[in-house]
Amino acid sequence: MRFLIDLAVAFAVAVIVGVGSAWFAVDRGTIFGAVSAGGWTAWPQEGSADADPYTLAMLARTGEVPLGAGEGLSFTATRDVDGNPLSGRCDYDVAGNTPAARLWTLTAYDDDGALMANVAGRPGFHSREIVRDANGDFRIRLSAVVQPGNWLPIGAVDRFRLELRLYDTPLTTGSQLTELTMPAIRKVACS
Amino acid sequence: MIRTILFALGGLIVAGMIHLTIVFLIPSLAGKDAWAQMARFGPDRQFHTIAQSQAGAEAVPDLDPRMMQAVCRFSLADGPVRITADLPDEFWSVAVFDRRGRNVYSLNDRAAERAHLDLVILTPVQMAQTRQNPPASLESAITLEQALDVGFVLIRAFVPDDSMLPAVTRSLAGANCAAAL
Numbered sequence: 001m002r003f004l005i006d007l008a009v010a011f012a013v014a015v016i017v018g019v020g021s022a023w024f025a026v027d028r029g030t031i032f033g034a035v036s037a038g039g040w041t042a043w044p045q046e047g048s049a050d051a052d053p054y055t056l057a058m059l060a061r062t063g064e065v066p067l068g069a070g071e072g073l074s075f076t077a078t079r080d081v082d083g084n085p086l087s088g089r090c091d092y093d094v095a096g097n098t099p100a101a102r103l104w105t106l107t108a109y110d111d112d113g114a115l116m117a118n119v120a121g122r123p124g125f126h127s128r129e130i131v132r133d134a135n136g137d138f139r140i141r142l143s144a145v146v147q148p149g150n151w152l153p154i155g156a157v158d159r160f161r162l163e164l165r166l167y168d169t170p171l172t173t174g175s176q177l178t179e180l181t182m183p184a185i186r187k188v189a190c191s
Numbered sequence: 192m193i194r195t196i197l198f199a200l201g202g203l204i205v206a207g208m209i210h211l212t213i214v215f216l217i218p219s220l221a222g223k224d225a226w227a228q229m230a231r232f233g234p235d236r237q238f239h240t241i242a243q244s245q246a247g248a249e250a251v252p253d254l255d256p257r258m259m260q261a262v263c264r265f266s267l268a269d270g271p272v273r274i275t276a277d278l279p280d281e282f283w284s285v286a287v288f289d290r291r292g293r294n295v296y297s298l299n300d301r302a303a304e305r306a307h308l309d310l311v312i313l314t315p316v317q318m319a320q321t322r323q324n325p326p327a328s329l330e331s332a333i334t335l336e337q338a339l340d341v342g343f344v345l346i347r348a349f350v351p352d353d354s355m356l357p358a359v360t361r362s363l364a365g366a367n368c369a370a371a372l
Contacts, residue, residue, distance in 0.1 A: 013202030018209025060221035068297020071284035123256035
């Protein structure tokens with residue numbers, strides 16, 4: 001009897017820890033190979049020919065086709081500068097500048113990674129259509145209701161995330177993945 | 192008590208093995224991986240335009256809605272694959288993925304230094320054969336030597352605004368995934 005209980009303990013530990021840790025490691029937001037800067041995170045490994053087994057498992061599950069190193073690098077943010085999750089019931093300012101890139105796009109996704117229906121039918125911003133100030137910095141207002149200036153409409157969802165895709169950026173070829181200039185996401189007001 | 196702890200430690204070792212097994216098995220068991228999804232757009236060895244992502248209508252998850260894409264699944268079993276396309280004078284990029292969705296090669300318009308894409312994908316054996324008698328038409332092509340059996344190519348073309356949409360659509364529709372060597 002004692003032996004059976006011990007065996008059951010060993011079995012439970014093996015299954016729970018084994019399956020649980022594998023699920024955790026492969027889930028979106030894998031901790032391996034992540035590069036973080038100013039609240040934004042990128043996984044340069046995704047677009048590399050020597051992607052690790054965790055990245056490959058994650059890609060196989062989601063069916064995503066990541067940007068290759070020669071194409072660009074994608075950063076994602078789920079929280080504002082204060083560390084609070086991004087909520088569709090609040091307005092945010094995304095202000096500052098991006099690392100060097102020939103082109104970038106900023107897109108909002110809901111918690112499941114799907115594009116959100118919004119009042120303007122506009123799926124995102126790109127760097128050519130943005131109005132900048134004299135220093136070359138920009139400020140994009142995220143809001144579910146119409147805003148003047150650079151306005152990125154979002155849906156009134158509980159949680160959303162932003163994706164900043166930098167196309168043709170020197171970041172993917174060099175080691176300058178430290179001290180990046182990333183736009184800051186600040187909460188303005190909540191309804 | 193000590194015996195139970197020893198059993199639990201043994202369980203941890205098995206847990207490590209289970210962990211590794213799952214992680215390494217997922218790519219071959221996943222039914223919805225990128226390669227499988229790309230079959231929905233049509234037959235292999237042809238480019239198929241993927242409609243721009245819109246809310247509620249995303250053919251492939253996590254594609255940039257400001258880009259228009261074309262995809263082609265290919266096999267190197269029947270010989271090298273040559274891809275040609277006349278693309279707009281705007282940002283575009285091309286990426287080659289293997290069966291497991293691993294990005295083996297990528298390139299953008301500036302690195303290609305032209306608006307015309309001419310990419311030849313071949314295995315090391317096919318490369319050696321081609322070198323013995325190189326066709327003159329291959330001189331201007333970018334050659335990618337990869338030990339692939341199957342894979343897919345994805346072209347992304349930037350659509351600055353809707354007025355550019357017809358031109359981008361036309362150039363992607365003209366992309367050729369089975370050009371003669």
